[in-house]
Every structure is written in structure tokens, then in C-alpha cells.
Amino acid sequence: MSSNPVSLRRRHRAGVLVLAAGVVVALAGCSANAAADPAGADDGSVTIGAAANGAATETTLDVAADPALHDALPADVKASGKLVIGVGALPAGFPPLAFTGDDQKTLTGSEPDLGRLVAAKLGLRAEVSNATWDNLFVGIDGGKFDAGFSNITVTEQRKEKYDFASYRQDELALQVPADSDLSFDGDPSVLAGETIAVSSGTNQEKILLEWQEQLAADGKTVTVKYYPDGNAVKLALDSGKIDGYFGPNPTIAYQNRQSAGGAHPTKTAGTYSGAGAGLQGLIAATTKKGSGLAEPIADALDELIEDGNYAEWLRAYGLSNEAVEHSEVNPEGLPLDNS
The missing domain is CATH 3.40.190.10 (Periplasmic binding protein-like II)
Structure with a gap:
């Protein structure tokens, strides 16, 4: 070094x-x-x-x-x-x-x-x-x-x-069902037409709402959903009510590990700096x-x-x-x- x-x-x-x-x-x-x-x-x-x-x-x-x-x-x-x-x-x-x-x-x-x-x-x-x-x-x-x-x-x-x-x-992460084709590399355009959950009052909500505005300016939409807790988010993800959840990477890594081998496993589709772009x-x-x-x-x-x-x-x-x-x-x- x-x-x-x-x-x-x-x-x-x-x-x-x-x-x-x-x-x-x-x-x-x-x-x-x-x-x-x-x-x-x-x-x-x-x-x-x-x-x-x-x-x-x-x-x-x-x-x-x-x-x-x-x-x-x-x-x-x-x-x-x-x-x-x-x-x-x-x-x-x-x-x-x-x-x-x-x-x-x-x-x-x-x-x-x-x-x-x-x-x-x-x-x-x-x-x-x-x-x-x-x-x-x-x-x-x-x-x-x-x-x-x-x-x-x-x-x-x-x-x-x-x-x-x-x-x-x-890092923040986008969590999706394990069989999802959604892949996220930090470009919000891939979220167009998707329904994404986020926790209210968080840094990730601020970033997601900024992306929502950017997409709207291009005539595209991303639907943002809120749930009271992690269990409700997981149920919505399992049932197909949402396409993904945008949250802290460590929490999502833990949830992915816990769901492995179960009826509804999840994975990380991509990560994004918690500080935002730049x-x-x-x-x-x-x-x-x-x-x-x-x-x-x-x-x-x-x-x-x-x-x-x-x-x-x-x-x-x-x-x-x-x-x-x-x-x-x-x-x-x-x-x-x-x-």
C-alpha cells in the first residue's frame, strides 16, 4: 500500500x-x-x-x-x-x-x-x-x-x-423478490412504472422523492408507498403489492439472509450512496x-x-x-x- x-x-x-x-x-x-x-x-x-x-x-x-x-x-x-x-x-x-x-x-x-x-x-x-x-x-x-x-x-x-x-x-439498497428482473445501478429511470416502498421521514425517502420528480419531468412515474413497519413492507413485497423497498443496505442484507430458504426470499437489486449523487x-x-x-x-x-x-x-x-x-x-x- x-x-x-x-x-x-x-x-x-x-x-x-x-x-x-x-x-x-x-x-x-x-x-x-x-x-x-x-x-x-x-x-x-x-x-x-x-x-x-x-x-x-x-x-x-x-x-x-x-x-x-x-x-x-x-x-x-x-x-x-x-x-x-x-x-x-x-x-x-x-x-x-x-x-x-x-x-x-x-x-x-x-x-x-x-x-x-x-x-x-x-x-x-x-x-x-x-x-x-x-x-x-x-x-x-x-x-x-x-x-x-x-x-x-x-x-x-x-x-x-x-x-x-x-x-x-x-449505502442504501433496493430490495426486491428473489425472482425479480429489476436491476438498479443508481439510474432512477429503471424505476419508471414501478411501485416502491420507503420509510417516511428518512434520507432514502428524500432521495426517492427527488427521483420521482425527475421522472415526472420526463413524463414517467414511480409510485411511492408507505407502510407502518418492516413486517408490513415484507407482506406487501411478498404479495406483489409493491415491486421493491428502498432502505438501509445493512437492514436489507439482514432481511435477505432471514428470508433465504423461505417461501418468499428477497435479494438486493442494487445500492446507492446514502449521501446521494456526487x-x-x-x-x-x-x-x-x-x-x-x-x-x-x-x-x-x-x-x-x-x-x-x-x-x-x-x-x-x-x-x-x-x-x-x-x-x-x-x-x-x-x-x-x-x-
């Missing part, structure tokens, strides 16, 4: 990756009172998709801690020996991203699992704590959480208060501005990309179509006028 701009961050770091002796990954909690975490182990391994109830293919990954990254951590984090990871999944959770597992205690999902992998790479224990969405940011502000791993989109407004290390593309939205680890954690986390993510554990993590959750080539510190975010 010598040609990659991320290498400029690494000139202060020496040598090859070394498995640090005595790295402890395991002690992560699902609350402020940390308990032994079934997703981690003292030998540096992290179990992806533990207790995920079918949301992921359970996979145990071996993580080689990098002592140079550990040395680059802020003094207080290094002294604590742990990375306190905040997740905003209360009260109900949002599979496959973050939710309480089928053992009723493990905070599982792609987001806390990636936090565990990053902590292991940094030579730290992962301590995972669940909160409401609002309290996640309060916790970062007040120093309760070192970093938020919770499907947080980078925005220019958030960059005024937080530093970011990106790790996934922010900008690829990014999901990122979120730290307090000036904390000094964003760069070590970004470097840890890059090493996870290089050693293959990142790809295994995405594959386990069916999110390979959201992969990034490298982590960016404070990348361009959704503009202030995006709502």
Missing part, C-alpha cells in the same frame, strides 16, 4: 506486525459494568457474530496486536489498557448492526464486533457499553466512551465536534475532537483490511458491498444543507 495516501500516517511507525505478548481482548461488557465478553478471548481472538441468531455467520478471527499502534495511543487510553466502545442500540437494537444476542446478554452485531477487532489490534481490552442514540454522543462528549461504533454517518456538522475514522460505505457517504468510528484516537483507530482499521480480518468481518454479516479500501481520518461528510 505504499502508493496509498494512508501510508503517510504510518511513517512514524516501524516494523512488521507483531503479536504482543499478554494482549487481553476479552473483557467487554454489554453495560457500564463490564463482564466477561463471549465475543473475545485472552489469546487475541475475536468471535464475529457470537449469539447473533442468524444475523451473521459465526466466525472466530485471530488478531495480531501491533505494539507500535499501542504506543501511539493517548496516554490515558494506554494506561487504562482498554478501549471503551459506545453503541447506541437501546432500547430494541437494530440487527444486523447492533442488538442483544440470543443469549440475552451479549451485545452482538457488526458494529460492536468491529470495535472488538480494533481494540485487539491496538493491544487493548474491548469494553462495550450500550446506550440510547442520544446518550451515545453524550457519553463520547463526557469521556464515558472512547469511541462510538454505531453506524454513525460522517457529516460536516458532526465534524465540528468529533473526529472520525471511516470503515464502511454508507458523494459517497461513509460510516465511521467516532471520537471526541482532539482526543488523539482517530488516527490510531484508522491505522488499526487499515491493518485489519491488510490482514484480511476486515473482509471476513464484512462477509460474516453480508456487508461486503460496503467495503472501503482504507480508513480515512475526517473524510468529507454530508454537507450542512443535507437533511
Whole structure:
């Protein structure tokens, strides 16, 4: 990766990756009172998709801690020996991203699992704590959480208060029945004559309604439908009342996995940036501005990309179509006028 701009961050770091002796990954909690975490182990391994109830293919990954990254951590984090990871999944959770597992205690999902992998790479224990969405940011502000791993989109407004290390593309997806011929590559003209469901008040609704206006200007139509919840959307899709559903890619990936082998399987017909045309939205680890954690986390993510554990993590959750080539510190975010 010598040609990659991320290498400029690494000139202060020496040598090859070394498995640090005595790295402890395991002690992560699902609350402020940390308990032994079934997703981690003292030998540096992290179990992806533990207790995920079918949301992921359970996979145990071996993580080689990098002592140079550990040395680059802020003094207080290094002294604590742990990375306190905040997740905003209360009260109900949002599979496959973050939710309480089928053992009723493990905070599982792609987001806390990636936090565990990053902590292991940094030579730290992962301590995972669940909160409401609002309290996640309060916790970062007040120093309760070192970093938020919770499907947080980078925005220019958030960059005024937080530093970011990106790790996934922010993608929306078009979900269709598995036997549908509809294929979507971001060109709204393919939606002409179709009936598409979307959730009210969301970014994807804003984008879909813009496409509806564009098509109308060309004398074409796309019918937009609304339903009260995901179950109602699925019933409408199964019965042919709608041709597709436009929603968050991770949610749709999870629903596709859950429907596989059933009477009405679904698939993804295509994806589209959550930031809209002209900008690829990014999901990122979120730290307090000036904390000094964003760069070590970004470097840890890059090493996870290089050693293959990142790809295994995405594959386990069916999110390979959201992969990034490298982590960016404070990348361009959704503009202030995006709502």
C-alpha cells in the first residue's frame, strides 16, 4: 500500500506486525459494568457474530496486536489498557448492526464486533457499553466512551465536534423478490412504472422523492408507498403489492439472509450512496475532537483490511458491498444543507 495516501500516517511507525505478548481482548461488557465478553478471548481472538441468531455467520478471527499502534495511543487510553466502545442500540437494537444476542446478554452485531477487532489490534481490552442514540454522543462528549461504533454517518456538522475514522460505505439498497428482473445501478429511470416502498421521514425517502420528480419531468412515474413497519413492507413485497423497498443496505442484507430458504426470499437489486449523487457517504468510528484516537483507530482499521480480518468481518454479516479500501481520518461528510 505504499502508493496509498494512508501510508503517510504510518511513517512514524516501524516494523512488521507483531503479536504482543499478554494482549487481553476479552473483557467487554454489554453495560457500564463490564463482564466477561463471549465475543473475545485472552489469546487475541475475536468471535464475529457470537449469539447473533442468524444475523451473521459465526466466525472466530485471530488478531495480531501491533505494539507500535499501542504506543501511539493517548496516554490515558494506554494506561487504562482498554478501549471503551459506545453503541447506541437501546432500547430494541437494530440487527444486523447492533442488538442483544440470543443469549440475552451479549451485545452482538457488526458494529460492536468491529470495535472488538480494533481494540485487539491496538493491544487493548474491548469494553462495550450500550446506550440510547442520544446518550451515545453524550457519553463520547463526557469521556464515558472512547469511541462510538454505531453506524454513525460522517457529516460536516458532526465534524465540528468529533473526529472520525471511516470503515464502511454508507449505502442504501433496493430490495426486491428473489425472482425479480429489476436491476438498479443508481439510474432512477429503471424505476419508471414501478411501485416502491420507503420509510417516511428518512434520507432514502428524500432521495426517492427527488427521483420521482425527475421522472415526472420526463413524463414517467414511480409510485411511492408507505407502510407502518418492516413486517408490513415484507407482506406487501411478498404479495406483489409493491415491486421493491428502498432502505438501509445493512437492514436489507439482514432481511435477505432471514428470508433465504423461505417461501418468499428477497435479494438486493442494487445500492446507492446514502449521501446521494456526487458523494459517497461513509460510516465511521467516532471520537471526541482532539482526543488523539482517530488516527490510531484508522491505522488499526487499515491493518485489519491488510490482514484480511476486515473482509471476513464484512462477509460474516453480508456487508461486503460496503467495503472501503482504507480508513480515512475526517473524510468529507454530508454537507450542512443535507437533511
